[in-house]
Amino acid sequence: SQWGEENLQALSIQEGEDVTMNCSYKTYTTVVQWYRQKSGKGPAQLILIRSNEREKRSGRLRATLDTSSQSSSLSITGTLATDTAVYFCALTSGGNYKPTFGKGTSLVVHP
């Protein structure tokens, strides 16, 4: 498997709290993408971070990538109830055309 053990999680928090989700992997990766999937919908990309980048931000979202420890994280500040979803990281290796998804983190934000 390409994945570490901690990629399957379920989190339940209150609106307004900050949250960080983690993704660890075992194979060489050129790009990590973070996707969000709301109930009954397909995944939608949140952030794409390349192997030469350490951090990327988009609004309330912040993604990090540490290629030495082969891990990535996604942080959401000031969560909203509408952030309730499953969050996936997806890996792509050089020369590879198929992003491979992790098991995902289920996040429930209570209003």
Next chain:
Amino acid sequence: GPKVLQIPSHQIIDMGQMVTLNCDPVSNHLYFYWYKQILGQQMEFLVNFYNGKVMEKSKLFKDQFSVERPDGSYFTLKIQPTALEDSAVYFCASSFRGGAETLYFGSGTRLTVL
């Protein structure tokens, strides 16, 4: 943003029948994908497609599966014959470039094989 449409949203068929899942990708995209998801869990890659050909396929892409996109119309996934274990939600995605680029997903087709 760019939209990928999948038709139908639900399909119920008897085991052994043929089924075709249809995907209308983003208009200027060149790469197309099918993923399989069971019970809202991991998205499993099935196949990708470019320039009229399958580029890569996984072990889940059994001999009973086929894909095509005739003359720039729908990108389709055909399963013939279906098996009980094919019950899942199938997601189509497209991207402008291949490799490490953003995939745009449809809302999925829920396939139930009885």
